Amino acid sequence: MMKKVAKRETTYTMIYQKHIFFLKKIQLKKKKKDSPTVERSKLDERRQSLQLLLKSRSSKADLTKKGILEKKNMIPKLAETLQRRLSVRQNRVILQERSILKLTEESMTTITDSENVAQLDEPNENDIATKRHHEHAPSHxxxxxxxxxxxxxxxxxxxxxxxxxxxxxxxxxxxxxxxxxxxxxxxxxxxx
Known part of the structure; x- marks a missing residue:
C-alpha cells in the first residue's frame, strides 16, 4: 500500500511540474509577441520627444540674432586675473628685497603652467561669497x-x-x- 501512495505522489508532482512548465511556456510566447510592439511604441515616444526637443532648441546664431545671447567680452576678466597674479609675484619680490624671504642663487624659482595661465573662471577676490583662503607653497x-x-x-x-x-x-x-x-x-x- 505504501508503494501505491508513493507512486501517486510522484505522478501528481510530475503532472504539476508539467502544468507549470506549460504555463510558463505560454507566458513566454505572449511576452515575445507583445514585447516588440511595446518596445516599438516606447522607441517611437522617445523619438518624438527628442524631435520636439531639437525643434524647440534654438541655435546660437538664432539666439544672437534675437539679442538673447550676446558675445561675452572676456578681456576685462582676463586682465583682472593677470593683474592679481602679477601683484602676488611683486609681493614676493618685495619680501625678498627686505630679506624676509631669502632666495639664494642656489634656489631657482620655478613657475608652473597652472601659475602661468590665467583661468577665466577663477573667483573674484572682492566677491565675499566665493572668497576662500588658500595659500600655495612657495615654489622656491x-x-x-x-x-x-x-x-x-x-x-x-x-x-x-x-x-x-x-x-x-x-x-x-x-x-x-x-x-x-x-x-x-x-x-x-x-x-x-
Missing part, C-alpha cells in the same frame, strides 16, 4: 622633488630658535639649551 622651497637646502636651513633656524626659547623657560638648572647645531649642513641633497 621645492626644487625637482627635493627640498632646497637653503630653504630647509632657513626653516630649521626658525624652528630651532622658537623651540629653544620654549625649552629655556622650563630649564630649572639654567643650563644652556642645546640648539641642535643650526649651522650644520642639511642632510637633504640636491640631485643636480
Amino acid at each position: 622651497i621645492f626644487l625637482n622633488g627635493f627640498v632646497n637646502k637653503a630653504a630647509l636651513n632657513q626653516i630649521a633656524r626658525g624652528y630651532s630658535t622658537i623651540h629653544n626659547r620654549r625649552l629655556a623657560g622650563f630649564d630649572d638648572d639654567s643650563t644652556p639649551v642645546d640648539n641642535n647645531d643650526v649651522n650644520q649642513q642639511s642632510m637633504v641633497f640636491n640631485n643636480s
Whole structure:
C-alpha cells in the first residue's frame, strides 16, 4: 500500500511540474509577441520627444540674432586675473628685497603652467561669497622633488630658535639649551 501512495505522489508532482512548465511556456510566447510592439511604441515616444526637443532648441546664431545671447567680452576678466597674479609675484619680490624671504642663487624659482595661465573662471577676490583662503607653497622651497637646502636651513633656524626659547623657560638648572647645531649642513641633497 505504501508503494501505491508513493507512486501517486510522484505522478501528481510530475503532472504539476508539467502544468507549470506549460504555463510558463505560454507566458513566454505572449511576452515575445507583445514585447516588440511595446518596445516599438516606447522607441517611437522617445523619438518624438527628442524631435520636439531639437525643434524647440534654438541655435546660437538664432539666439544672437534675437539679442538673447550676446558675445561675452572676456578681456576685462582676463586682465583682472593677470593683474592679481602679477601683484602676488611683486609681493614676493618685495619680501625678498627686505630679506624676509631669502632666495639664494642656489634656489631657482620655478613657475608652473597652472601659475602661468590665467583661468577665466577663477573667483573674484572682492566677491565675499566665493572668497576662500588658500595659500600655495612657495615654489622656491621645492626644487625637482627635493627640498632646497637653503630653504630647509632657513626653516630649521626658525624652528630651532622658537623651540629653544620654549625649552629655556622650563630649564630649572639654567643650563644652556642645546640648539641642535643650526649651522650644520642639511642632510637633504640636491640631485643636480
